[in-house]
Structure formats: C-alpha cells, structure tokens
Amino acid sequence: MKTPDSTSTHEAWVLCLILGIIMLNFPFLQIFNTDRSIFGIPILIFYFFIGWPISILVIFLFVNRMQAKEPDKSRDEGHK
Numbered sequence: 001m002k003t004p005d006s007t008s009t010h011e012a013w014v015l016c017l018i019l020g021i022i023m024l025n026f027p028f029l030q031i032f033n034t035d036r037s038i039f040g041i042p043i044l045i046f047y048f049f050i051g052w053p054i055s056i057l058v059i060f061l062f063v064n065r066m067q068a069k070e071p072d073k074s075r076d077e078g079h080k
Contacts, residue, residue, distance in 0.1 A: 009066060016062065020055055 022028065032047040041049070 012062065016055075016059055023051055023055065 028047075029044065032044045034043050036043055038046045
C-alpha cells in the first residue's frame with residue numbers, strides 16, 4: 001500500500017514529465033519560432049538553451065528536497 005508521501009512524490013514526478021512535454025511541444029515551440037534574435041541567437045534556440053537547464057534545475061531542486069525529507073536510514077540501523 002502506498003503512503004501519502006509516495007503518492008505525492010509520484011504525482012510530482014508526473015507533473016514534471018507533463019510540464020516537460022508541454023515545454024517541448026507545438027504551442028510553445030511555435031511561440032518562440034520567430035525571425036527575431038537575442039544576442040544574435042534565434043529565439044527558439046535561446047529558448048532551448050535557457051529552458052532545458054531551468055527544467056534540469058527544477059528537477060535537481062525537487063530531488064534534493066525529497067532526499068532532505070527522508071529519514072536517515074543508516075542512523076536507524078546503527079541503533080538496533
């Protein structure tokens with residue numbers, strides 16, 4: 001049986017997946033697919049170079065937060 005924490009973790013991972021798929025799908029790609037550029041870089045490429053690291057950073061922060069919430073299992077085993 002799943003605990004409430006594991007259910008919310010699963011839901012958060014699914015949300016990250018869905019947001020990543022939306023970020024790399026038609027509506028957003030069409031919005032950034034213009035002839036304009038930022039610092040000489042087309043906006044679509046700039047979107048990929050900024051959006052990809054930001055999504056990785058969000059997942060990194062999420063994983064670190066989840067690990068900080070977990071109890072330290074090695075300390076519990078030492079007391080047995």
